[in-house]
Amino acid sequence: MSDLSAVLDRADKNLPGSLERLFELVRIKSISTDPAYAGECRRAAEWLVKELQGLGFDASVRDTPGHPMVVAHHAGASADAPHALFYGHYDVQPVDPLALWETDPFEPTIRQEDGRDVITGRGTSDDKGQLLTFVEACRAYKEVKGALPARITILFEGEEESGSPSLKPFLEAHKEELKADFALVCDTSMWNRETPAISAGLRGLVGEEIVVKAAKRDLHSGYYGGAAANPIHVLARILAGLHDETGRVTLPGFYDGVEETPEDIKAMWQTLGLTDEAFLGEIGLSRPSGEKGRSVLELTWARPTAEVNGIEGGYTGEGFKTVIAAQASAKVSFRLVGKQDPNAIRESFRAYVRARLPEDCSVEFHAHGGSPAIQLPYDSALLAKAKEALSAEWPKPAVVIGMGGSIPIVGDFQKMLGMESMLTGFALSDDRIHSPNEKYDLNSYHRGIRSWIRILDRLAG
């Protein structure tokens, strides 16, 4: 039996104990957004520290103005072993509406669902089960070989579900301690039950709120209509002009730093078999609405967007009111890819808005966050090794995908610690995260542990 086989074998034998440990962690009600559960959040952090200390980590609970962090360090098998920072979060979403849960959200069980064994409970998938796949991988390694193949630093956060207010200051204050060769993040999903996925692209985000102001008060549309500026008209023209007839965003310089996705990657996405019709049909739509001539996967993973997330002005209650509003407002967000610069896009948008404003109207801008896109280079060694390791464990080869959403931690690792991140995870799209009856497949947990053993082995090789 090879070294690796022995470690994998140990993980299999450890599974009942691994499940016991996951159950213990899930029983701790670490709901970060509700101050009533602050003590439970601390208990989860303390539980993790104790487990990691038991594996030989130098682990401790670190206080923050919010819920504590867990930081742990373990040496590698050799001085030239790579140094990985592993990130996960121990906090969970609230459980209401409680009446919709079929089992107690904090009393995990294993039950059958569609012929599969699933572990029920809040946080089983997001993110307690996922983070423990890595801890249990370390356990099997340690038990078989007495050492870890890589130098490991672990960072577990307790505020991921409530906006991570303490994270940036903590990274800033502990840069030297936390910086590694690269980061490993386990908070994402598989492509499907047979196919693991690595998320290589994460779109960035710029949020802007604009308030267009015209007359100094609301006006009667009979007396003033046809003569007085209507801020809703001004706003509608501004928003309507954000896209041209081909669906492209019209802001000057918007596409600076956007590169076309390589043909081989697009070809790989083609093989995933997710048609535009299937993607859109699930939400009651039938045709892509963005840039013409691109698939929904390309549109959501690799292309930037401008979206109006909210609009409000004038009378919106029951019935009708013939008013010309004094002001109208919109919340607009831009998803960024490649090397698009959040500040440049914010400024381009503001200049675009100002240029379309009648001279007797004014506008207020309110910034709501900005982060660049993250792209792990398709030729990165980290990516290639993780892909090989995952492909060895699962029935189908790992796929490299994009992600439409933003995971701020990955941008912070890049910007503050200069580290690239490899994101993989074993959640499934039917895990009902953030909803009642969250679950994590037993298979996700078991093969997730084995996957990290293979990844650690390959990264050290």
Next chain:
Amino acid sequence: MSDLSAVLDRADKNLPGSLERLFELVRIKSISTDPAYAGECRRAAEWLVKELQGLGFDASVRDTPGHPMVVAHHAGASADAPHALFYGHYDVQPVDPLALWETDPFEPTIRQEDGRDVITGRGTSDDKGQLLTFVEACRAYKEVKGALPARITILFEGEEESGSPSLKPFLEAHKEELKADFALVCDTSMWNRETPAISAGLRGLVGEEIVVKAAKRDLHSGYYGGAAANPIHVLARILAGLHDETGRVTLPGFYDGVEETPEDIKAMWQTLGLTDEAFLGEIGLSRPSGEKGRSVLELTWARPTAEVNGIEGGYTGEGFKTVIAAQASAKVSFRLVGKQDPNAIRESFRAYVRARLPEDCSVEFHAHGGSPAIQLPYDSALLAKAKEALSAEWPKPAVVIGMGGSIPIVGDFQKMLGMESMLTGFALSDDRIHSPNEKYDLNSYHRGIRSWIRILDRLAG
């Protein structure tokens, strides 16, 4: 002391009591567009009936499918006295945003504003104060002479601010009872604080609410942005396309039936001395926003418009939410002039919207009232007599003007009862009707009562 002087004198002496009665009526929260205030609307009708009965009117509350009408009759001093139908409305606009009111909208007070005494409260100007000027004129007449100079029928409506859904059926069902020699309507403004005005032209109105629907639920803009239709974008394009770059409305057939205003009328309006700068400066604007090359008086009195009165979609609370809304809605109104057909314009708008809808989106339309424009001939005897009476009361002679707003009743009187209407009123352009801090000048109320005494006297002479 002549008969007329004695009546005018009585109106002066009655003023404190007249104000008490106005305050009582303003305290009744008769917001017609909000079903929660249906009981208050009925209370206002009952209050008016009681007042009119006290003056010797045969008055009653008349039920409708909506809010009730008030109908009252009083004989004239002689059998050959003319018969006038007086119209006003007791319902008022909603008061939100309540936070912007400096006094309770339903607890009227008299306070100083720019050196004038003004009566504060919702409906003081539109239209409770105005309709009571006529009732109080009747009171003074009755008290001094024991009779009214003309036969009077009164019609008070409770749905004017919510599209008057019950009015047409009510007129149709009570044609014989309501038909008079002419109608007097008190729901308009003075030209300025010294110059009374008679409105000879009234714009019509078409109200439409549209709801654009896209995905079957709200979407995460990270996962779906760039691929899924955004109903706010669709709506913004529809609304932005309603006007071309010269300010003209783009709907096919929209200008059918619109005639250019005669040059002599435009020349008279020129002499009124109201510059674009003055008209717009008062509301904090500086340049006409509608059709290019026309004065604000022409734009608001004699040209049709399309205005968005309200818009709503997506997340509009504090902060930011990266959502793509399932639907977005807007309330749109069209002001009509000349012989524009309300039904044709509604259909043209609906066809325009449908043509701009992506194939996987849908739209709902909700009609909110429709009425054609009205024009009282400039050589009418009714107009001439009212002009003389008003000119005797106020510092400056009365002027004959157009009106931007819509008073559907005037079209219905014309069409259904074959009556012309003489519109005059004592509101001022700074009364903030439909807005927070609505007020009515004490002088408007006092001289308004005196004006109706003079008009009744002149019409009977």
